[in-house]
Amino acid sequence: MRAVVVTPPERNSVQLMEIHEPEPKENEALLKILKVGIDATDREINDGYYGQPPEGSPYLVLGHEAVGIVEEIGGNVKSVSVGDIVVPTVRRPCVENCVNCRMGEVDMCTTGTFSEHGILKLHGFASDYAVSDADYLVKVPEEIKEEAIFLEPLSIVEKGLSQIFKIQERLVWEREDALVVGADPPGLLATIVLRLRGFNVLNMSRNRVESTKAKIVRDVGGEYLDERVNLFNTLDKKFDMVIEASGAASAALEACGMTKQNGIVCFLGLYREIQECEDFGKVFSNMTLGNRAAFGSVSSNKKHFEMGIKDLLEIKKKYPKVMTKLVSRELTPEKVTLGFKSDFEEIKTIINFQKK
Ligand SMILES: [Zn+2]
16 A cells, blocks of 8 residues: 655655555554645654654654544444544553543653654554554544544644633633734634634734735634734734744744733744744743743644534534635645645645545
8 A cells, every 4th residue: 555654864755655554453443544634743754853663663654634434443443433434633642651641631641652643653644544543533524524634733723722721710811812823724723713712813924914824814804914014012902812833933932922911822833943032031021920821732632633523513614615725735645745845825735545
C-alpha cells in the first residue's frame, strides 16, 4: 500500500513509499483512510525539528489529522463497527500509565513518555490503511463526513477554550470580546467557534485584508485587521480573552497586554524566535496588577474531539459553506511533496487517498 513517510531528523525526507498493509491486533481497528490533513507539525517534522519512528522502524508514517472508515476490527473491539466513519485521536498513554493517562486525559500526561500517531513512536495515518487502538477512535456522523478532516485541529481549539472557561471560574466573568491572533487553521477555527458562542471576535494576523483568511473571518461576522498595518497598541479596546495562535513571539508578547481586567490569554503556538524582547517587565507587571491569567495548551483528548463534533454540526447549520473555504487544495498521495511547500495564503492542504 502507499504511505507518506519521513526519516527524521533528516531534513526534507518526505516521500511516498510502498509498505506492507498493517493488521489489526486485539483492541485495534484497521482503517481505510479517506483524507489526511497537513499541518505545521508535519512540516516541522519534515524540517527535522522532531518526529520519531516506532521502535525498529527506519521510517515514520506521517499524518495525525485523518478521516477513515473502519475496514476490519481485531478481537475484543466493541466501541466501533465495520463501516463506521471515524477520526482517530493522536496521543496514546505513557509507558508509566500516569494518573492523567489512566483517566483518559492523555493530553495532560505528567511523564512525557506518551506516544503520538504520526509524530512520536507510532505510525501516522497517511497511508491507504492504518491501525489505531479502537478506544481512541471518534465516530463521525455522516452529515459532517467532509468537515471531519478539521476535527483534530478543532480539538486543540476546543481544549484551549474549555480550559479558559475552567480557569475563569476563579471569578464572576462577564465576557463578550475575544481577540484571536493568527489566521492559520487554529486561529480561524478559534474565530469560528467563538463567533458560534456569541463573542465579538477580532482576528489579527499578517495577511492582507483581501485574503481568503480575512474573508473567512468576516463571513462568520468577525472583524479582521492586518497586524502589519494596525499595531496592537493602537487598538481602542481590550479583550476578555486572547487566543494566541500566531506562533510569533513578538505578537504573543503584545497580545498579553491586550486583556481587560481579569482577562485571560491562551497560548497555542510554538515560539522559535530567539530575538530579545525588552518589554517583558511591563507585560508581567500588567498581568499582576490586573489579576490576568495566561496559560499554554497542547494536544487534546477524546472528550475535546467530541466537543468538536457538536460544534461542527452547529457550524454547518449556521455557516454552511465556511469549512469548505478552509480547504486550499486536495492532492493525490503521489503529489504529496507539493503539500510541504507551504505558501503564505494557503489554509489547509489535504491528501486525498481516494482521489485518482
Ligand atoms: Zn501519562
